[in-house]
Amino acid sequence: MTAVVQQVGTTVARVRTGWRTKAKPGQLLTHLSLLILVLIWTAPTAGLLISSFRSKDQLAVSGWWTALAVAVTQEGTRLPTADSSIAETGLFVIRGRLPGTDMGTKIRSYGLNARDLTAAAPGESLSMQDGGSITVEADGSFEWSADRPFTHTRGPRLFYVVERSPRFTIDNYIEVLTTSGLGRSFINSFAVTIPATFIPILVAAFAAYALAWMRFPFRNLIVVTVIGLLVVPLQMSLIPLLSLYNDIAHAFGAADGKTYLGVWLAHTAFGLPLAIYLLRNYMLGLPREIMEAARIDGASHFQIFTKIVLPLSFPALASFLIFQFLWVWNDLLVAMVFLGNQETKLVLTGKLASLLGTRGNNWEVLTAGAFVTIVVPLTVFFALQRYFVRGLLAGSVK
Amino acid sequence: MLRLSLLAAVSLMSGPCLGAEWPDLSGQTITIAGPYIGPDEEHFRAVLAPFAEATGAVVDYAGSQQFSQQIVIDTSSGSAPNVAIFPLPGLAATLAGEGKLAPLGDETETWLRDNYAAGQSWVDLGSYEGPDHVRRLYGFTYKTDLKSLVWYVPDEFADAGYAVPETFEDLQALTEKIVADGGTPWCIGIGSGAATGWPATDWVEDLLLRLESPDVYDQWVSHKIPFNDPRIVAAIELFGWFAKDNAKVAGGTNAVGTTDFSLSPQGLFTVPPQCYLHHQASFISSFFPENVVLGEDADFFYFPSYAGKELGKPVLGAGTLFAITNDSPGARALIDYLKTPQAHEIWMALGGFLTPHKGASLDAYPNDTLREQGQILLNATTFRFDGSDLMPGAVGAGSFWTGMVDFASGRSAEEVATSIEESWKALP
Numbered sequence: 122m123t124a125v126v127q128q129v130g131t132t133v134a135r136v137r138t139g140w141r142t143k144a145k146p147g148q149l150l151t152h153l154s155l156l157i158l159v160l161i162w163t164a165p166t167a168g169l170l171i172s173s174f175r176s177k178d179q180l181a182v183s184g185w186w187t188a189l190a191v192a193v194t195q196e197g198t199r200l201p202t203a204d205s206s207i208a209e210t211g212l213f214v215i216r217g218r219l220p221g222t223d224m225g226t227k228i229r230s231y232g233l234n235a236r237d238l239t240a241a242a243p244g245e246s247l248s249m250q251d252g253g254s255i256t257v258e259a260d261g262s263f264e265w266s267a268d269r270p271f272t273h274t275r276g277p278r279l280f281y282v283v284e285r286s287p288r289f290t291i292d293n294y295i296e297v298l299t300t301s302g303l304g305r306s307f308i309n310s311f312a313v314t315i316p317a318t319f320i321p322i323l324v325a326a327f328a329a330y331a332l333a334w335m336r337f338p339f340r341n342l343i344v345v346t347v348i349g350l351l352v353v354p355l356q357m358s359l360i361p362l363l364s365l366y367n368d369i370a371h372a373f374g375a376a377d378g379k380t381y382l383g384v385w386l387a388h389t390a391f392g393l394p395l396a397i398y399l400l401r402n403y404m405l406g407l408p409r410e411i412m413e414a415a416r417i418d419g420a421s422h423f424q425i426f427t428k429i430v431l432p433l434s435f436p437a438l439a440s441f442l443i444f445q446f447l448w449v450w451n452d453l454l455v456a457m458v459f460l461g462n463q464e465t466k467l468v469l470t471g472k473l474a475s476l477l478g479t480r481g482n483n484w485e486v487l488t489a490g491a492f493v494t495i496v497v498p499l500t501v502f503f504a505l506q507r508y509f510v511r512g513l514l515a516g517s518v519k
Numbered sequence: 520m521l522r523l524s525l526l527a528a529v530s531l532m533s534g535p536c537l538g539a540e541w542p543d544l545s546g547q548t549i550t551i552a553g554p555y556i557g558p559d560e561e562h563f564r565a566v567l568a569p570f571a572e573a574t575g576a577v578v579d580y581a582g583s584q585q586f587s588q589q590i591v592i593d594t595s596s597g598s599a600p601n602v603a604i605f606p607l608p609g610l611a612a613t614l615a616g617e618g619k620l621a622p623l624g625d626e627t628e629t630w631l632r633d634n635y636a637a638g639q640s641w642v643d644l645g646s647y648e649g650p651d652h653v654r655r656l657y658g659f660t661y662k663t664d665l666k667s668l669v670w671y672v673p674d675e676f677a678d679a680g681y682a683v684p685e686t687f688e689d690l691q692a693l694t695e696k697i698v699a700d701g702g703t704p705w706c707i708g709i710g711s712g713a714a715t716g717w718p719a720t721d722w723v724e725d726l727l728l729r730l731e732s733p734d735v736y737d738q739w740v741s742h743k744i745p746f747n748d749p750r751i752v753a754a755i756e757l758f759g760w761f762a763k764d765n766a767k768v769a770g771g772t773n774a775v776g777t778t779d780f781s782l783s784p785q786g787l788f789t790v791p792p793q794c795y796l797h798h799q800a801s802f803i804s805s806f807f808p809e810n811v812v813l814g815e816d817a818d819f820f821y822f823p824s825y826a827g828k829e830l831g832k833p834v835l836g837a838g839t840l841f842a843i844t845n846d847s848p849g850a851r852a853l854i855d856y857l858k859t860p861q862a863h864e865i866w867m868a869l870g871g872f873l874t875p876h877k878g879a880s881l882d883a884y885p886n887d888t889l890r891e892q893g894q895i896l897l898n899a900t901t902f903r904f905d906g907s908d909l910m911p912g913a914v915g916a917g918s919f920w921t922g923m924v925d926f927a928s929g930r931s932a933e934e935v936a937t938s939i940e941e942s943w944k945a946l947p
Contacts, residue, residue, distance in 0.1 A: 177809065178808050178809060181785050181808070182785065182789075195789070195790040196790055197790045199815075199816070220810065234678055235675065235678065235790050235791040236678075236791050238790070280790050280791075359592055359596075360592055360595050360596045362596075363597075363598060364595075364596040364597055366596075367596055367597040367598050368597070376548075377598045378598060379598060453585075454585075457583065457585065457589060458589065461581055462581035462583045463579055464581070471583075474556070474583075474584045474585075475556040475560065475582060475583075476556075476557060477556065477557060477584065478556060478558060479554060479555055479556055479557060479559040479560075480781075480802060480805070480806075481781065482557075482781065482805045482806050483557055484781075
């Protein structure tokens with residue numbers, strides 16, 4: 122960071138002396154603000170990633186940004202009861218180790234009252250109410266010895282200040298990955314997502330070509346209607362659409378209308394306006410001369426579409442594919458409404474939500490769950506990302 | 520592992536217990552939708568297993584976090600499950616009024632009155648006006664939560680020399696004594712995402728039941744007296760006595776609105792303790808740190824009532840209601856199954872479940888903490904339900920919540936109560 126600041130400083134100095142160098146301050150400023158923006162954008166994801174490797178108790182007491190610091194915490198534990206004492210040459214001893222202490226931890230001090238944590242340093246002894254005296258070593262092992270047998274049935278409490286090097290755990294991931302039915306919900310998610318991505322692309326490509334290059338009445342009106350449909354919130358159509366599905370299902374004697382076909386069609390319908398709009402604008406930008414040449418050579422509309430327009434539109438198709446795939450993969454609402462929550466049909470997002478517990482008490486698994494679900498969209502994104510930017514700019518730069 | 524083997528043991532044990540009097544439902548499917556997910560869902564499936572075995576029916580349970588939204592969509596578009604489990608009576612009442620629920624019948628009503636402790640109040644909770652404006656029983660309460668509890672750490676009490684308060688006066692004196700000793704008495708956190716504010720509504724309801732008679736409570740909940748009635752305002756102000764004093768709340772008053780309810784009890788277990796007392800329902804123990812042993816490291820006492828007022832020992836609670844959304848013989852049989860002690864004992868043994876069923880054995884509870892809570896439920900003289908659940912959704916799950924957030928962040932009780940009253944009056 123200081124290097125960057127210095128560089129900015131020297132650049133500014135050079136600028137003042139009259140544009141002698143090629144480095145432009147504007148460019149540097151752009152890079153600097155880009156760097157800051159990237160940092161801001163990645164911070165939540167980084168925080169989530171770090172949190173996913175922390176235990177529930179750690180998450181409850183401190184933020185992810187403290188994960189790498191040496192943590193000094195004040196903790197308490199209950200010592201064992203008389204049952205675990207052993208007799209040793211005239212002495213009765215209880216030995217053990219304070220919970221959560223190992224090679225990487227160091228006891229700073231300890232005490233027998235939560236308000237007096239510095240009563241003794243490691244190695245020093247404290248006399249106990251239940252008889253005898255206790256010594257805690259810096260590594261967390263303790264020895265409680267007395268000359269009379271122990272009788273207590275309820276372990277006394279011991280409090281200590283412990284210094285702990287950073288700790289990480291993969292328990293959250295283990296919990297998510299070993300959930301029963303996770304594999305099935307992965308397959309369910311694929312069964313919903315793949316058709317629900319390709320059907321709208323197929324339909325939209327045909328429609329977009331027709332709206333861009335074929336001449337028929339009311340063409341512009343249709344385009345405007347499609348664009349208008351973009352603003353319809355899908356929540357509005359949930360109940361009417363499900364009623365329609367149920368009516369159709371009942372007419373054919375089925376119990377209810379919650380099927381995979383229903384989800385595919387719903388996602389197709391919700392995805393089409395954007396798909397048609399995006400692809401039409403892209404196709405409109407293709408050079409007219411190619412199309413005219415093909416017409417003169419006697420090609421039909423279908424041939425022009427499959428041989429010329431479709432290959433040329435690949436960036437736009439790919440970028441919409443990413444859009445639709447991400448949206449369907451991450452969707453919970455549409456799948457819940459049109460497919461249901463039965464264990465056999467539960468999609469991945471639904472499965473993760475159910476891991477939370479009725480009152481959301483297992484929320485630590487969400488952090489790990491987020492990274493488990495993100496794997497598939499990330500794969501799709503990186504496979505197609507070189508088309509993504511080109512496709513996004515499609516239609517907008519004319 | 521232990522839980523798994525327990526599950527297996529329980530289902531084995533109770534499987535053959537169901538007699539032969541169950542109807543033969545083989546080939547039929549009973550669909551159930553409810554809010555139980557995660558461990559609750561596992562436990563509920565254990566409850567359903569012997570029923571499925573005895574009747575031969577396929578029981579298809581689907582749990583969802585967004586149950587409340589989904590049941591509205593499903594009932595209005597004709598794909599309702601046979602049985603729906605409502606976490607909020609208000610929603611069940613709305614659907615009953617639209618004719619989407621099937622009445623459970625007089626027999627079930629009598630059964631509830633006779634077999635549930637404080638039976639009449641359970642009947643009242645599940646009775647709503649149907650589309651023909653006649654009140655009938657639609658909801659069967661199964662799985663309850665106890666709200667009038669104060670959680671504390673017995674060792675900290677012993678170390679500091681505090682005694683469990685028996686009366687409300689004692690509780691207030693204890694609060695002041697802890698402050699005088701330099702400690703912080705309460706941990707209060709009302710954050711809960713979109714539902715932020717609900718823990719404070721429980722406080723106000725619990726306090727109102729201690730200040731006024733149950734009649735006032737009923738009138739308040741049914742809007743026969745306005746929300747800004749001086750008696751209600753007094754209850755809100757009493758909550759302010761605890762929550763709006765920087766010395767009495769861990770982190771100060773500002774922390775009340777910003778602390779999540781699930782993290783709030785952590786303060787009891789820090790070293791040194793950030794607070795000594797935490798008012799919350801029975802379910803909160805599942806949010807305690809993992810190494811806390813209930814009954815040893817943490818315990819609860821009944822949120823005491825005023826010695827100076829002759830109001831008995833009021834108990835505030837909540838529960839989930841089973842209702843038939845798509846009538847079938849299987850749905851009826853399932854409701855009948857819920858009347859058997861087995862259906863209660865299976866879940867009692869698995870934990871996280873309380874029941875007012877007088878026929879279910881208290882021995883089934885896995886630990887003393889739950890057993891004592893179950894005992895409180897069975898012994899309740901005055902039992903009242905979470906008022907915010909009974910009010911119309913726009914108030915009970917809307918302006919009441921946000922009003923309490925406003926109150927915690929500085930507005931006066933009077934102002935807040937008046938604005939909630941206005942939102943209630945504005946309802947059609």
